Amino acid sequence: MPLDAPAFETPLHVGRPNIGSRERFLERVNDILDRRWLSNDGPLVRELEERIAERMGVRHCLAMCNGTIALEIAIRAVGMRDEVIVPSYTFVATAHALHWQGIVPVFADIDPDTHQIDPVAVERMITPRTTGILAVHLWGRSAPAAALEEIAERRGLELIFDAAHAFDCTFAGRPVGSHGRAEVLSFHATKFFNTIEGGAVLTNDDDLAERMRLMRNFGFAGEDNVIHPGTNGKLNEVSAAMGLTNLEAIEEVTATNRENAEAYAAVVSEVPGLRALPFEDSDRNNHQYVVLEVESGSQEVRDAIVARLRENNVLARKYFWPGIHRMQPYRDLYPHAGLVLPHTEDVARRVIVMPSGTAVTTDDIRTIGGILAEAMESAQ
Ligand SMILES: Cc1ncc(COP(=O)(O)O)c(C=O)c1O
Known part of the structure; x- marks a missing residue:
């Protein structure tokens, strides 16, 4: 067909960014510049966290600079080490986040009909060194959460979900955010909901949330008071402005x-x-x-x-x-x-x-x- 001209003059992309009202975004950016509060737990980051936690019906939303760092922080905070079971059929960041923490990702096969990690395959890959399962809600469809929760409980494993694709999704009536110990979102530009770059961890576990709050800010518990190992996982205010605008x-x-x-x-x-x-x-x-x-x-x-x-x-x-x-x-x-x-x-x-x-x-x-x-x- 297209020997002469392509059917579309302008390319159609997968993951072209969804952007809300340009005026509202620029208004918010103007306010940020007036406040000169660009990062470090700013008011827009807090507002974004509150709105997302409320929408997903979860106690804590911790905004982060991207989904990969959010995964790494969640993985460390729940204490995963040695070997963790993960699907191979996902974006490479899911496995990299483990590898980057010195953890061996052990790949489990998927269900060919749903493309989700297969609980039977997960169970088959458990060894004495296995400490957890990192499942993925691929394509914003549900990983088999109930079966994985049952395995994790029975075998004494930690369970977290890479929910990078699943912003605003519900699974068997349960909104994303309440499965396993924590669920991790990506707000990358190509995702359904974006903050340009960004991500978050959702959890109902107060202690875990507190630990991750410290970890994303170098372990600072207050000025001059470092009480935990940490990294820089903070989301900035301009990204939060984009998020609040896109949320609308x-x-x-x-x-x-x-x-x-x-x-x-x-x-x-x-x-x-x-x-x-x-x-x-x-x-x-x-x-x-x-x-x-x-x-x-x-x-x-x-x-x-x-x-x-x-x-x-x-x-x-x-x-x-x-x-x-x-x-x-x-x-x-x-x-x-x-x-x-x-x-x-x-x-x-x-x-x-x-x-x-x-x-x-x-x-x-x-x-x-x-x-x-x-x-x-x-x-x-
Ligand atoms: C399944 C999955 N996990 C993790 C990530 C990493 O998120 P980010 O790009 O925000 O670091 C992505 C997307 O990029 C993803 O699709």
């Missing part, structure tokens, strides 16, 4: 995302050999990720479809390919990991994540449907 727009972004997800599901249902990952309608989802799967299981077909979309300026992504276990340093650490991760290997070869968000219209999605149908036909 999330219903609108969710509605657009949802409309787009439904439009994609409709066009994909007309393309034999492709399926859109479904979502539980009973729960609230941010619909940030539109995840398609090539059912044939062939990487060549998937790659050909992505290439055809890209020729047309539809910049779809092969998330999370090739799987963390195939990236360094994990490839050297576990050269044969693929043998125990058959579903991870298979899903990573078949997934395509599509552009969505406010820059993509349902008309665009109808055009994309045509490209998908034509690409699928010629790739097989």
Whole structure:
């Protein structure tokens, strides 16, 4: 089709930043400059933390400079060490956050239907050195929280969730934030809700929250009074201004995302050999990720479809390919990991994540449907 011109003149991106009212953001930035309070537990960071904690129905929201540092702080604060079980089918930061703390990430396979970590596989990977499970609510869908909580309790393991994709989601009616000891959000620019760079840890555990509050600010308990090892995990005021502004727009972004997800599901249902990952309608989802799967299981077909979309300026992504276990340093650490991760290997070869968000219209999605149908036909 696009030998002459691409179907879209302007590229359509996955994770194009969602930005609320420019005027409200600039007003807030002006106030910050007037106050000359740019960082260190500023009033906007506190307001953002309060609003998020209230929305998610959780006792503590600790805002941080990004999701990776928030993960590292949560991992240390709950006392994980030695080996921790984690999925390989996720963004590399999930495993890096462990590795960076001197902890060995042990990869467990996923459920091929939901792409979530499989509790049976988790149990299989437990050794005498295992101290915890770091699960991921991939695509803003629920990890099997109840089964993981049961395993953690029975085997005496710590359990935390990487909820980087799950801002504002509910799982079986429970909002993100109350599963395991803590749940970690990312507010990166590409996420459903962003503070440019940022993240947070949500927890209902008062002692844990206090420890993480110290850890994110060099261990300071007051001026000149360091009482704990720490790092610099603080969120700045301009980022918090972006967060407060974007928080005012999330219903609108969710509605657009949802409309787009439904439009994609409709066009994909007309393309034999492709399926859109479904979502539980009973729960609230941010619909940030539109995840398609090539059912044939062939990487060549998937790659050909992505290439055809890209020729047309539809910049779809092969998330999370090739799987963390195939990236360094994990490839050297576990050269044969693929043998125990058959579903991870298979899903990573078949997934395509599509552009969505406010820059993509349902008309665009109808055009994309045509490209998908034509690409699928010629790739097989
Ligand atoms: C699943 C997952 N975990 C962790 C992160 C790291 O978050 P950040 O980029 O805010 O450090 C991301 C996104 O970047 C992610 O998608």
